[in-house]
Amino acid sequence: MNNQLNRVIEALPAIAWMATAEGGIDFFNQRWYDYTGLELEHDQRRGLEAAVHTEDLSRLVQSRQTTAPSELVHELEIRLKRFDGVYRWFLLTLCTLPATTDLAWIRCGICTDIDDRKRAEAALAECRQHHLSYIARTDFERTQSEDTLNKMRSELAHMTRVASLDTLTASIAHEVNQPLSGIITNASTCLRMLVADPPNINGALETARRTIRDGNRAANVISRLRTLFSKNVVNVEAVDLNESTREVLALTCSELQRNDITTHLDLADNLPRVPSDRVQLQQVILNLLLNACEAMIDIDDRPRLLLIRTGHDTHHVRLEVRDAGCGVEPGDLEKIFDAFYTTKQVGMGMGLSISRSIIESYNGQLSATRNDGHGATFWFALPRQSSCEPTPASPPHLTMTFQ
Ligand SMILES: Nc1ncnc2c1ncn2[C@@H]1O[C@H](COP(=O)(O)OP(=O)(O)OP(=O)(O)O)[C@@H](O)[C@H]1O
Ligand SMILES: [Mg+2]
Missing domain, CATH: 3.30.565.10 (Histidine kinase-like ATPase, C-terminal domain)
Incomplete structure (x- = not known):
């Protein structure tokens, strides 16, 4: 039975290990030694720490502390140093077996190589980031070019409006002159009515009103002109x-x-x-x-x-x-x-x-x-x-x- 079990453990496509109740390592399968190149006698006592990346050490230690015996399975991603100095990502699956009447609780686990998956994920994330920044950039560029286009359109439109002003000068002058001459005529009539003896108050009032109406007409022409020929924003x-x-x-x-x-x-x-x-x-x-x-x-x-x-x-x-x-x-x-x-x-x-x-x-x-x-x-x-x-x-x- 023990032989059979050993064959199975050695055949696992992962590093398998078993820890002592004190925290040291009782057992590593051969894959650990093949992968790390570490010596059996020399490094067994140091356990996984002998090959874990320094940046992942604290997480490993912390996981041991937080993994209570009742928490049966716990997973952690860590980097392990290969015999040639290269670090690869592993998924560490910790398993805690509760104590029985004869045996203290034990912790065992496997480390599965997930480096290829991690690289693919990183490449995908980078790709996604590129894609997002590309979208953001093209969005920005599109908005920029739309803005430029709108600005050009509005400037050109303004140019052609100003060109039309040339054509319209005579008729606009006429539009403004008409109420202006009305204003002058009415104002003089109004004065005459006021200086008359007796003054014609009602007549003066009426001509003053007409003066105001003509003034408004001229002001309207000017304000239409101002909106049409001076405006450049949409x-x-x-x-x-x-x-x-x-x-x-x-x-x-x-x-x-x-x-x-x-x-x-x-x-x-x-x-x-x-x-x-x-x-x-x-x-x-x-x-x-x-x-x-x-x-x-x-x-x-x-x-x-x-x-x-x-x-x-x-x-x-x-x-x-x-x-x-x-x-x-x-x-x-x-x-x-x-x-x-x-x-x-x-x-x-x-x-x-x-x-x-x-x-x-x-x-x-x-x-x-x-x-x-x-x-x-x-x-x-x-x-x-x-x-x-x-x-x-x-x-x-x-x-x-x-x-
Ligand atoms: N109502 C119309 N009847 C006949 N031909 C027209 C008419 N409107 C435009 N066209 C033709 O189209 C051409 C282009 O018109 P468009 O208004 O773009 O420029 P334009 O009138 O020549 O100059 P501007 O830029 O000063 O308006 C005119 O030169 C004319 O030949
Ligand atoms: Mg034209």
């Missing part, structure tokens, strides 16, 4: 496209009038808002209006008609600008959206390209189609704000004509 909010269209028209109506353009407005009721930057959308509308205006400048054989229409379906809000101008050749319908593509002598060729990039940044679409008759229709569709209330009803299908 601010996403729930935008009412009808309102934005009206504001852009307030700045361009003199330009449209000056060029004999008849403008019809067909703004849908209860138009859902779109999550976007109000000034950016106004810039898109402005670009489309100026293009439409420029496309009709040389048209003399038919009315110069401009239609601005808004509408929506279950998912999108749409705005279209339809003109009766020179139109776009079928082969150019996409080319016109390229940056720097222009057929105009003083054009930059940036208006449509910037506009498309703005609309696409809000997951929308900007396109052009040829009209059945003359001219072209430029339209964009933007995802509607889901959780937002529709805008209050505007006058039903308001149609305004400027001429």
Whole structure:
């Protein structure tokens, strides 16, 4: 029986040992000596400590102290020094056999080589760490490049807005001059009424009120200009496209009038808002209006008609600008959206390209189609704000004509 037992213990694919009640080692199987290269007589008394890595010693000692006789199995990972000085990881499984009437309790155990597993785990952890830092880095780089892209887009958009200012100077001057001359006329009338004998107080009050109204009109034009031409930062909010269209028209109506353009407005009721930057959308509308205006400048054989229409379906809000101008050749319908593509002598060729990039940044679409008759229709569709209330009803299908 003892021989059989010995054969089994020697055949175990692990280092096996048995400790004395005092803590010394009673027995090691041959694998211990083969692995450590230690001598039987010389090192047996020192037990496992003879080969345990100094960094793992305290854990081994501590485990012996905390492993009470009642705790039957206890596991610990330690490094054992091989005969050639190399340390390998082992799983130390301690087993405590309770005392019987004849025998004191004994502790025995096995040490299984887990070095390959530990290396694989470490490699995996390193791989995972690389992967995580790669994800974090690419995430960071993506955010950085998105930021740069947004900044570039907003700077370019600002440039093209400032370029439009040049075109609009005359009509803006007109917009401001009108209320200013009203103010001067009313203020002089007011003075006359006050110095009259008897003074016309009611008349003076009324003209003073008109002066204030004109002052507000001029201030409004200036404040619209300031928002449209000075702003360079993006601010996403729930935008009412009808309102934005009206504001852009307030700045361009003199330009449209000056060029004999008849403008019809067909703004849908209860138009859902779109999550976007109000000034950016106004810039898109402005670009489309100026293009439409420029496309009709040389048209003399038919009315110069401009239609601005808004509408929506279950998912999108749409705005279209339809003109009766020179139109776009079928082969150019996409080319016109390229940056720097222009057929105009003083054009930059940036208006449509910037506009498309703005609309696409809000997951929308900007396109052009040829009209059945003359001219072209430029339209964009933007995802509607889901959780937002529709805008209050505007006058039903308001149609305004400027001429
Ligand atoms: N409504 C339109 N009808 C016909 N052609 C148009 C219309 N809108 C744009 N185009 C064509 O597309 C080209 C590009 O338009 P885009 O607005 O990008 O640049 P641009 O008007 O030439 O210059 P800018 O950068 O100053 O706006 C125009 O030069 C014109 O040939
Ligand atoms: Mg343009």
